[in-house]
Amino acid sequence: MIDTALIVGQSGFPDPMGGLTLSHYLFVSAAMMAIGLIGFMSRRNLIIMFLCTELMFQGAGIALIAFSRYHLNYDGQTFVIFVLTIAAAEAAMALALVVLLFRRRESLSSEEWSELKG
Amino acid sequence: MEQVVSPLILYAATGVGALGVMLAMPKRRGGIAAIGGLLVAVAFGGLLLGMLALAGPVGEAPNLFFYVFAGLAIASGLRMITHPRPVYAALYFILTILSSSGLYVLLSAEFMAFALVIIYAGAILITYLFVIMLATQAPSEEDEERLSDYDAVANEPVMASIVGFAMLALLSTMLFTGAPDLERSPYLETPGATLASQPVKIERMLLDPLREVEGPDGSPIVGEDDEIATRETGAGRRAIVDVEARLVGVSPRGDDGVVDASAVRMVSVPDELWPDDVQGTNVEGLGLNLLGQHPMTIEIAGVILLMAMLGATVLARKQVDIEEALKARQARRLAGDAYSTVSSGEVEP
Structure with a gap:
């Protein structure tokens, strides 16, 4: 009796995927991740490289929201809030660093800093 | 386990896409970026069309908005990494953000969709645009000549495209063929289980008023030590509630604060205590x-x-x-x- 009562609920989510499956959203997420990866590897402008990492964050966000919808709980959406927080913090720090590097070398090229050592 | 796109289409499309991105990457001489763009459009268009043709049971209407938003997000993402001018790249990224917020709305995550537009497109990207404008020389009329070298020429586009699209092909092979259980969640088959997924809301909305009500023998129906009965499922804790019969499961709290699941009893909520709208909204959840x-x-x-x-x-x-x-x-x-x-x-x- 409890088992049947468990799954009866108020209609909050209409049939969401509308003929789509989880795979559809995950494919978009994977495509954005791959595009961001290509951009990060092939572009030489520091700012564009950071933009590409933001694109990869977006891919991860779509996957999280799609899984949150799939499992009907809010943990995925909550996690996207933290992803946004980290993205904002990262953007602030990265752009401050980029401004500093630009003042030193008058260039945004990543190859200007290829002699950095660990 | 249903195969969404046949692997042959998938591998052909990713190969064509890699070739297209390779050609579309910025370079000084011999630009055939238009052909590259066309190839990429063919590749991703073929993939999306393949998903369109094979999605869902026959006769079910395809969700047009998904394909529009997904295509826009992917296309503007590609244009972002291939555009030589940083400001344009940032503007294309804003388009990607807006499209993915459309996808969020389709996934009924309305709050996150608005938060994405406000935080990303409104705050983070404006900061990026400021820094790009501060740290880039202004272009003159002759566009191509004034581009800095590091903007105009891509670094290893061939290897980057191959690696990136190989990753995409592997990920999508797993998504489309390898991973089991891509059926819909069983909770979707029932008309919404959002209320059951919010025990705190039921506690606040139904159980607290019930504590004031006295039963026929004068004692309260729900004692102070009773809590809403929950049950661990694969997707988190679910309350035991029957919305149509207006029943709420309660169970006494154990000594160590843990709800005793074996002693669940269903309490009927009187009509005057049942709120008009028990539907869980996205922001609330x-x-x-x-x-x-x-x-x-x-x-x-x-x-x-x-x-x-x-x-x-x-x-x-x-x-x-x-x-x-x-x-x-x-x-x-x-x-x-x-x-x-x-x-x-x-x-x-």
């Missing part, structure tokens, strides 16, 4: 989840934001000693700019 289950994470996020703010301020205020040679180069560049604008306007015949 998100807020309860955020504050109820991840309070420590919010604190950590706050600390991270504070550290980022302090760090950015300290970094950006730092005075940089530029070498003499660089100073001279800057002076020459500025002087050269002034001279060339004057000369192009007046001296030339």
Whole structure:
């Protein structure tokens, strides 16, 4: 009796995927991740490289929201809030660093800093 | 386990896409970027069409908005990584953000869709645009000539495209063929289980009024020690509630604070106590989840934001000693700019 009562609920989510499956959203997420990866590897402008990492964050966000919808709980959406927080913090720090590097070398090229050592 | 796109289409499309991105990457000479763009469009269009043709049971209407938003997000993402001008790349990224917020709405995550537009497109990307404009030389009429070298020529486009699209092909092979259980969640088959997924809301909305009600024998129906009965499922804790029969499951709390699941009893909620609208909204569910289950994470996020703010301020205020040679180069560049604008306007015949 409890088992049947468990799954009866108020209609909050209409049939969401509308003929789509989880795979559809995950494919978009994977495509954005791959595009961001290509951009990060092939572009030489520091700012564009950071933009590409933001694109990869977006891919991860779509996957999280799609899984949150799939499992009907809010943990995925909550996690996207933290992803946004980290993205904002990262953007602030990265752009401050980029401004500093630009003042030193008058260039945004990543190859200007290829002699950095660990 | 249903195969969404046949692997042959998938591998062909990713190969064509890799070739297209390779050609579309910025370079100085022999630009056939248009052909590259066409190839990429064919590749991703083929993939999306394949998903369209094979999605869902026959006769079910395809969700047009998904394909529009997904296509826009992917296309503007590709244009972002292939556009030589940083400002345009940032603007294309804003288009990607708007399209993915459309996807969020389709996934019924309305709050996150608005938060994405406000935080990403409104705040983060504006900061990026400011820095791009601060740190890039202004372009003149002859666009291609004034592009910096590091913007105009991509670094290893062939290897990057191959690696990126190989990753995409592998990921999508797993998504489309390998991973089992891509059927819909069983909770979707029932008309919504959002209320059951929010025990805190039921506690607040139904159980607290019930504590005031007295049964026929004078004792309260729900005692002070009773809690809403929950049950651990694969997708988190679910309350035991029957919305149509207006029953709520309660169980006494054990000595150590743990709800005793074996002693669940179903309590009927009187009609006057049943709220008109018990439907869980997205913002409400998100807020309860955020504050109820991840309070420590919010604190950590706050600390991270504070550290980022302090760090950015300290970094950006730092005075940089530029070498003499660089100073001279800057002076020459500025002087050269002034001279060339004057000369192009007046001296030339």
